[in-house]
Amino acid sequence: MFRLRTALCCLLATLAAAIAPAQVLDLVHDPAEKANKAIADYEALKGDPKKAIQRQKAIVWLGEIDHPAAAEFLCTELAAAADGAFLVFVVEAIGKVARPDLRPDLTAVLEREKAPMPARVAAAGAIARQGDRPMDNLIERVGLPPEQLPEAQRDAIVMALVQSKSDRAARGLAPSLLKGPMPQRLRLLRQMDAVRGVPPVSAARVQLVRGEGDLETAAVAWRQLCVEEHDGAKGLAIDMLERIVGDPRPTVAAELIGGLVRCRDDDLYPVLIRFGGIGGDVVRKALKAAASEAAKDPALLKYLVTTGLDEGSPSSREAARLLLLAAPPEAVKPLVDRIRADLRAGKKRAIELAANLHEILAKDPSWREDLAKLASGADLEERLLGLQLLLELGSDAGIGAAQNCVGHKQWEARSLAFRYLTKHRDVASIPLLIGRYGKEDGRLGEELDQALFAHTATRCFAKKEWDTWWQKNGVGFALPHVDTIKAGGTSGGGNTIAYHDIPVVSNRIAFLVDRSGSMGSKIGTDQKRTRLDEAKAQLTRVVNALPEQHRVNVISYGSEVHPLWDALRPLNAENRDELLEKVRKFNMAGSTNIFDTIERAFADPDVDTIYLLTDGDPSAGRVKDVDGIAEEVRRWNRTRQLVIHCIGIGIDSSLLKRLAADNGGAYKFVR
Secondary structure (H helix, E strand, O other): OHHHHHHHHHHHHHHHHHOOHHHHHHOOOOHHHHHHHHHHHHHHHHOOHHHHHHHHHHHHHHHOOOOHHHHHHHHHHHHHHOOOOOHHHHHHHHOOOOOHHHHHHHHHHHHOOOOOHHHHHHHHHHHHOOOHHHHHHHHHHHOOOOOOOOHHHHHHHHHHHHHOOOHHHHHHHHHHHHOOOHHHHHHHHHHOOOOOOOHHHHHHHHHHHHHHOOHHHHHHHHHHHHHOOOOOOOOHHHHHHHOOOOOOOHHHHHHHHHHHOOOOOHHHHHHHHHHHOOOOHHHHHHHHHHHHHHOOOHHHHHHHHHHHOOOOOHHHHHHHHHHOOOOOHHHHHHHHHHHHHHHHOOOHHHHHHHHHOHHHHOOOOOHHHHHHHHHOOOOHHHHHHHHHHHHHHOOOOOHHHHHHHOOOOOHHHHHHHHHHHHHOOOOOHHHHHHHHOOOOOHHHHHHHHHHHHHHHOOOOOOHHHHHHHHHHHOOOOOOOOHHHHHHOOOOHHHOOOEEOOEEOOOOEEEEEEEOOHHHHOEEOOOOOEEHHHHHHHHHHHHHHHOOOOOEEEEEEEOOOEEEOOOOOEEOOHHHHHHHHHHHHOOOOOOOOOHHHHHHHHHOOOOOOEEEEEEOOOOOOOOOOOHHHHHHHHHHHHHHHOOEEEEEEEOOOOHHHHHHHHHOOOOEEEEO
16 A cells, blocks of 8 residues: 555656646646645746746746735835846736726736836736726827827837727727827827727728828828728729829828729729829838739739730839739730730840740749740840749749850850859760860859769869760769768869958959948957958958959948949959059948949949848848839849849848848858
8 A cells, every 4th residue: 555655746746846837727627736736836936047937937837826925026026026027027017807906906007117118018008908997098098199198108008909909909099090180190090900800990081081181191090991891992092093093102192002902993003003003112011911912813914914014104013013923814814814825936135025024924833834935935035034034933944945055155154154053964965064164164164063063963173074074984984872962062172262251263353341330330359340341351361362364342331332343354453453542541421232233233344243241231222122122123134144142241131141042142240
């Protein structure tokens, strides 16, 4: 019996150790005992910084216990948390059950200027969950004028009330949409974007469209009515459009796009394209967001394919393209058929459409056949485009076309052929590649090396060596396994020059250097040098190390773009001295104009490699939207074939990562 009892105790102890603390608490039924147990568990975690996550969970479990001891302990922790990150978890724990006595403490958090916004929102949410009257008090505060309620408090309260998904909260907020300063009403309207199907809110939105709101407020309200499929939304389109004289601001156009795409009215399709052509990052984002809705309207898709892509300004045609991004394959087929016919007829416009609409056209499997024909055409631009698009699709249908480009007189064609054949291997490519050995230098020499290694898992360093190797191994040669290729690394060509640890392989380089104001930020443990100092030092070192036959240019930029020279120049003594002197005098000015700077580098036909350095996200230039920049550069590069290396100094940039990945380059984050 004793042994049985001992075994049972051991089993219970093992089970207790294996289950989570919250499950252990569920086994305790007395509220006081449960509170004390939860407090003890929490205190045991308090001093161990490695158990921060367990501590956060423990305070939330404690908050679920409705007992004075738990409330008192939480009040103590609230005071101890001050304005730190842990404050949010304490406030959320307090709000787990109704604790009227702690409402003043929650209100104090809401009103504290230095409290982080998530903590303020959590405090407002906890107050709202205390009952109808506390919620009504919060709603009344939202209606106060700006001088009586700071904006941060109002935002926290509104966010908490909207997140509560309470019909009472939404109804209570509705009157505030129709009173107070217009900017405050617009802000509230945007914050209530997720509120749908609440009659008082919908009624307020209707009033804002009909004249109670300014143009932007009315546009937001109308778009929200369209999203919630309000019965009067389509009829209000006329009221909305009659208020517009000329082209609206981009922020207004973006809202109208979100409404128009849901109207399913063919009379409004031209208006949708017109507003989409206004341009600007906010409009572009609205068009991409509207693509999924456009895909539900066959008549709109037909209009976009037959009319929208051909008429109006380039920006209007781009709007049509963006709206077609989510179109199903059956909607795209007529477009494929039309472009196919135009390509056969040799129409230059068809090449532009093929490049711009590739992501849409690729939904049709037969598009690969068209690209293979394009890659085998006589026109260089057609060959480059067809082969590049096949490479993007991962299709091997262009092997023959790539082999025919191995000896092409244009470097862009040879570069693309080397890279295509590296990915899509064929034994017949080997003698063609060997035939080019010794005739390429710089970047193309490295690409040729990689193509040969991918096919042979062998490295030779002279044309004669390759000829001898092929004579010995060519008969019956079988391609090496891909794992063998991966393990082989890169040749490096004996090169030891690197810029921010990215090897300098090319001998035709444009260095793009950010000189915006933020480049003045200090770096390094001693904080004695700026980001710009580091950029200048790295560039100076590399330029001094490069051979004089290398041709380079430096394009510095802030808000404006400043190329050192109009085109690449060889690094002879005179040019090298001029370049280094200009780099030495670089100073900081303006914002970060990435798009226009890359565009300027692309304008020099001799450039084959770009090194782009920046410390910030795009904030100036013709295009500032990350997606817009990446997509446009990718389209340019389908026929230019530049390699773009990117260096983020002080910023781990998603844009730079994408530009490097899309354009055959490397990415380096410099802390």
